[in-house]
Amino acid sequence: xxxxxxxxxxxxxxxxxxxxxxxxxxxxxxxxxxxxxxxxxxxxxxxxxxxxxxxxxxxxxxxxxxxxxxxxxxxxxxxxxxxxxxxxxxxxxxxxxxxxxxxxxxxxxxxxxxxxxxxxxxxxxxxxxxxxxxxxxxxxxxxxxxxxxxxxxxxxxxxxxxxxxxxxxxxxxxxxxxxxxxxxxxxxxxxxxxxxxxxxxxxxxxxxxxxxxxxxxxxxxxxxxxxxxxxxxxxxxxxxxxxxxxxxxxxxxxxxxxxxxxxxxxxxxxxxxxxxxxxxxxxxxxxxxxxxxxxxxxxxxxxxxxxxxxxxxxxxxxxxxxxxxxxxxxxxxxxxxxxxxxxxxxxxxxxxxxxxxxxxxxxxxxxxxxxxxxxxxxxxxxxxxxxxxxxxxxxxxxxxxxxxxxxxxxxxxxxxxxxxxxxxxxxxxxxxxxxxxxxxxxxxxxxxxxxxxxxxxxxxxxxxxxxxxxxxxxxxxxxxxxxxxxxxxxxxxxxxxxxx
Amino acid sequence: xxxxxxxxxxxxxxxxxxxxxxxxxxxxxxxxxxxxxxxxxxxxxxxxxxxxxxxxxxxxxxxxxxxxxxxxxxxxxxxxxxxxxxxxxxxxxxxxxxxxxxxxxxxxxxxxxxxxxxxxxxxxxxxxxxxxxxxxxxxxxxxxxxxxxxxxxxxxxxxx
Numbered sequence: 199x200x201x202x203x204x205x206x207x208x209x210x211x212x213x214x215x216x217x218x219x220x221x222x223x224x225x226x227x228x229x230x231x232x233x234x235x236x237x238x239x240x241x242x243x244x245x246x247x248x249x250x251x252x253x254x255x256x257x258x259x260x261x262x263x264x265x266x267x268x269x270x271x272x273x274x275x276x277x278x279x280x281x282x283x284x285x286x287x288x289x290x291x292x293x294x295x296x297x298x299x300x301x302x303x304x305x306x307x308x309x310x311x312x313x314x315x316x317x318x319x320x321x322x323x324x325x326x327x328x329x330x331x332x333x334x335x336x337x338x339x340x341x342x343x344x345x346x347x348x349x350x351x352x353x354x355x356x357x358x359x360x361x362x363x364x365x366x367x368x369x370x371x372x373x374x375x376x377x378x379x380x381x382x383x384x385x386x387x388x389x390x391x392x393x394x395x396x397x398x399x400x401x402x403x404x405x406x407x408x409x410x411x412x413x414x415x416x417x418x419x420x421x422x423x424x425x426x427x428x429x430x431x432x433x434x435x436x437x438x439x440x441x442x443x444x445x446x447x448x449x450x451x452x453x454x455x456x457x458x459x460x461x462x463x464x465x466x467x468x469x470x471x472x473x474x475x476x477x478x479x480x481x482x483x484x485x486x487x488x489x490x491x492x493x494x495x496x497x498x499x500x501x502x503x504x505x506x507x508x509x510x511x512x513x514x515x516x517x518x519x520x521x522x523x524x525x526x527x528x529x530x531x532x533x534x535x536x537x538x539x540x541x542x543x544x545x546x547x548x549x550x551x552x553x554x555x556x557x558x559x560x561x562x563x564x565x566x567x568x569x570x571x572x573x574x575x576x577x578x579x580x581x582x583x584x585x586x587x588x589x590x591x592x593x594x595x596x597x598x599x600x601x602x603x604x605x606x607x608x609x610x611x612x613x614x615x616x617x618x619x620x621x622x623x624x625x626x627x628x629x630x631x632x633x634x635x636x637x638x639x640x641x642x643x644x645x646x647x648x649x650x651x652x653x654x655x656x657x658x659x660x661x662x663x664x665x666x667x668x669x670x671x672x673x674x675x676x677x678x679x680x681x682x683x684x685x686x687x688x689x690x691x692x693x694x695x696x697x698x
Numbered sequence: 699x700x701x702x703x704x705x706x707x708x709x710x711x712x713x714x715x716x717x718x719x720x721x722x723x724x725x726x727x728x729x730x731x732x733x734x735x736x737x738x739x740x741x742x743x744x745x746x747x748x749x750x751x752x753x754x755x756x757x758x759x760x761x762x763x764x765x766x767x768x769x770x771x772x773x774x775x776x777x778x779x780x781x782x783x784x785x786x787x788x789x790x791x792x793x794x795x796x797x798x799x800x801x802x803x804x805x806x807x808x809x810x811x812x813x814x815x816x817x818x819x820x821x822x823x824x825x826x827x828x829x830x831x832x833x834x835x836x837x838x839x840x841x842x843x844x845x846x847x848x849x850x851x852x853x854x855x856x857x858x
Contacts, residue, residue, distance in 0.1 A: 386725070
């Protein structure tokens with residue numbers, strides 16, 4: 199009965215005309231961003247963050263959340279039609295989606311991607327609705343040691359899951375934690391690493407760093423290559439999958455939904471990982487694994503369902519624990535705090551209209567996205583024809599304005615450019631930006647929790663092993679670091695990375 | 699890539715040493731009362747540890763390749779479009795320096811013109827038109843519709 203009341207409250211909030219419009223706008227912008235290679239959800243949400251200051255907190259969250267899961271829908275369009283992933287989470291869709299398009303099956307590929315995303319997104323929203331309240335209640339029992347070890351777990355899981363060297367990922371995580379310490383120390387009032395500059399007293403802003411690492415760096419990388427896009431010609435007869443397509447896709451959609459949802463919850467997981475894992479599993483259990491990569495609809499249905507499900511599952515730790523599970527949600531955390539909302543277990547009690555309003559907007563958003571994607575594919579294809587030579591100056595301009603408009607200070611532009619160059623060099627040398635960003639976002643929470651824990655225990659680190667929940671998190675994190683050193687697991691991790 | 703791993707790890711070692719050195723300027727505190735240097739110092743140490751690990755791993759891989767009689771593949775770090783990259787970064791830095799002096803309209807027009815003409819090498823007429831349209835549209839979108847207070851610069855002051 200309580201759940202129904204909550205849902206009605208949420209419905210009441212999200213069907214307000216302004217919020218309905220913002221959900222639609224978020225989905226539209228998200229799909230557009232997902233379609234266009236070069237600009238991801240992280241950079242887009244950062245760019246629109248300053249604009250969201252003019253609207254209500256719940257409206258801002260609905261808009262920005264809509265952009266996030268909207269990009270998951272849009273990314274599949276370019277993967278299937280162009281063999282260029284619009285988003286990192288649509289990389290695997292290129293493998294079979296484009297092959298299907300070459301065989302004249304672009305319509306069913308696009309259709310199953312959209313329908314699979316809708317089913318998974320709706321199922322994940324249901325999961326969010328059911329899991330979030332009890333998890334929020336459990337989180338009320340968390341103290342500083344639990345938060346400390348949860349952050350450690352999140353960072354180590356992320357470093358385990360990124361492609362490539364764990365040492366590089368852990369070094370970036372440590373650097374991200376360091377960046378979070380720049381500025382005034384909340385406890386002692388000491389200005390750390392500010393070099394006397396007033397602008398650094400408040401620390402380095404997350405938004406310019408993200409825009410630099412993901413926006414500017416991506417543009418610089420793309421400038422190195424001549425971006426030639428060949429959009430598959432030929433009329434798309436129908437987007438509706440056949441009965442046989444549905445028979446083959448049902449299992450992958452179900453599995454993708456479940457895999458994506460749980461991977462989205464884990465700090466360090468997310469849409470990208472979910473899509474890779476789903477693809478690897480579908481290939482592994484298929485009777486015809488050798489046909490994967492040559493146009494198997496299962497290779498589209500599973501990953502596209504997983505990435506959407508993960509994008510919604512990621513809201514669970516954000517809304518209930520106040521811990522972002524991936525970079526995009528980390529920016530949403532920043533947005534919530536800027537709007538005066540403290541994400542965490544008290545959000546449900548203090549701002550139920552925000553909590554349930556956002557959840558209901560996801561249901562409505564998924565319907566909107568299904569209606570937007572398929573009929574408007576012709577429009578998205580025209581958007582794709584915009585030459586990159588015209589696109590990248592606009593992307594750079596939006597990044598510059600976005601950075602400036604945060605505090606109306608050119609210093610943020612400088613930070614963005616510096617991190618743009620750093621991000622470019624990182625990508626060239628295979629250093630992942632995600633651990634850096636996640637560590638930077640969690641750094642404040644981590645330092646406070648760590649210091650409080652040590653004060654509570656009178657300096658003894660054993661507190662992290664004596665409290666059961668904290669100990670469980672810590673032992674899992676230790677396992678995550680040690681296990682890859684075992685040769686058999688090392689080979690497995692590399693195999694999964696190669697297969698993905 | 700191993701060569702770049704060695705270079706990048708050496709750079710990270712220098713950064714981590716700088717972090718550790720810089721942290722010593724603040725109070726470490728005690729384990730029961732951690733001070734402002736507590737976390738930054740540990741971050742520097744951990745970063746240094748992993749950068750040494752990266753360096754050693756790249757050395758080990760190199761020895762393994764040479765021991766197997768294979769030659770290291772030489773991969774060029776930059777492509778032949780590196781002047782365009784440099785030009786783009788240079789114009790972005792110039793934008794930062796001149797934005798509040800010259801104002802949004804002049805700077806943005808200059809930025810778009812440079813990127814379209816120098817980096818993309820389009821024709822003059824096309825460049826002028828596209829730069830003008832991008833500047834006007836972005837001004838209308840951000841200043842007039844979204845009410846973002848963009849810097850006015852000397853152009854505004856002259857006509858006030």
